[in-house]
Amino acid sequence: xxxxxxxxxxxxxxxxxxxxxxxxxxxxxxxxxxxxxxxxxxxxxxxxxxxxxxxxxxxxxxxxxxxxxxxxxxxxxxxxxxxxxxxxxxxxxxxxxxxxxxxxxxxxxxxxxxxxxxxxxxxxxxxxxxxxxxxxxxxxxx
Numbered sequence: 001x002x003x004x005x006x007x008x009x010x011x012x013x014x015x016x017x018x019x020x021x022x023x024x025x026x027x028x029x030x031x032x033x034x035x036x037x038x039x040x041x042x043x044x045x046x047x048x049x050x051x052x053x054x055x056x057x058x059x060x061x062x063x064x065x066x067x068x069x070x071x072x073x074x075x076x077x078x079x080x081x082x083x084x085x086x087x088x089x090x091x092x093x094x095x096x097x098x099x100x101x102x103x104x105x106x107x108x109x110x111x112x113x114x115x116x117x118x119x120x121x122x123x124x125x126x127x128x129x130x131x132x133x134x135x136x137x138x139x140x141x142x
Contacts, residue, residue, distance in 0.1 A: 009085040019085035024103035046110035050087035053130035092134035
């Protein structure tokens with residue numbers, strides 16, 4: 001139908017594989033279907049992630065729990081298993097290493113960052129600035 005794809009951090013589990021791999025497979029299937037439909041232009045694909053670079057004591061207070069982050073599998077509808085993709089929270093060098101492994105981010109044209117709106121505009125500007133300054137350049141993001 002010529003519509004672009006925006007994929008969040010929750011999807012029905014199709015294979016038990018990690019979320020980012022299932023999402024990357026979904027993106028590849030979407031691009032193949034787009035091509036098969038004969039559209040004249042390239043589709044746009046965006047994915048969203050929760051990514052927090054820990055660069056200040058305040059960041060560590062809010063997000064530096066030290067718990068390993070991993071996908072969560074569960075049921076949001078009876079008999080329909082879903083997978084919720086992990087968040088990324090770490091020092092910038094560790095974040096860069098982890099984000100390089102995310103296949104869906106690599107497949108997407110745009111990365112949307114989810115931010116905790118309850119912490120206010122100033123703190124969220126700080127969160128986004130941390131990604132732009134400390135993470136994005138090393139990954140070739142613009």
